[in-house]
Amino acid sequence: MSTRDRSQGSSSDRAYRWTKDRILDGRFEGGRLISEGEVADEIQLSRTPVREAFLRLSAEGLLRLYPKRGALVVPVSASEAEDIAEARIFLERHAAAKVIASGHAAEVASAMREVLEKQHALSYPEQAPEFTALDRDFHATLVNAAGNALFDEFYSSLRDRQLRMVHTALRHDNPDRPRIILEEHSRICDLLAAGEAEALHSLIAEHITSVRKQLPTV
Incomplete structure (x- = not known):
């Protein structure tokens, strides 16, 4: 590969990461039309890597391209949000039951509280991307603790959609939503440590569903 090819690839990766980050964290909201020139000017690149x-x-389903007009940021659809919520509820409930049955619930709850403490230390909305990333890490800690490699892989595949859903919901929800999320995370830790599976299963479903309900209908 020539130096020019490597440089072009690096520039394309930079444009990809810059644009994708803004789609996932909501700075480029669903329904917005963006242009190659707009992005190129922002990150000081030519239009080719953009x-x-x-x-x-576009191949990932995040943009819909319109020649000579730009690219539409594809909104999160109601059906997609429903599917993601259903998958998450199933995986996280299963993980909770397995962790409680293993006898290591207190240890896992402690690890989740460590993530929660980092989330508490953030200022929202100034640190919204970090807040949402830790939100995802909090739930992933529970799923990973179940010890099912296939479930871990599938849950990881939901990462981008999960981040985008939470960001979108927070932008359209009431200002108290971050506080509510933190309170519910704390209750999840308490119920897990206490081994109260039934109450925990109900809270997991309520917690995940509440985020889905805040998404704009598309």
Whole structure:
């Protein structure tokens, strides 16, 4: 590979990451039309690597390309949000039951509280991307503790959609939602440590469903 090819690839990756980050954290909201020129000017690149980045994001279903007009940020659809919520509830309930049965619930709850403490230390909305990333890490800690490699892989595949859903919900929800999320996370830790499976299963479903309900209908 020539130096020029490597440079082009690096520029394309940079444009891809920059644009994708803004789609996932809601700075580029669903329904917004963005252009190659807009992104190129922002990150001081030519349009060619930006065009390549747009093609990658289109293949991932995050952008819909319109020649000579730009790219539409594809909104999170109601059916997609429903599917993701259903998958998460199933996986997290299963993980909770397995962790409680293993006798290591207190240890896992302690690990989740460590993530929660980091989330508490953040200022929202100034640190919204970090808050949402830790939200995802909090739930992933529970799923990973169940010790099922296939479930871990599937849950990881939901990462981008999960981050985008939470960001979108927070932007359209009431200002108290971050506080409510933190309180519910704390209750999840308490119920897990106490081994109260039935109450924990109900709270997990309520917690995940509440985020889905705040998404705009598309």
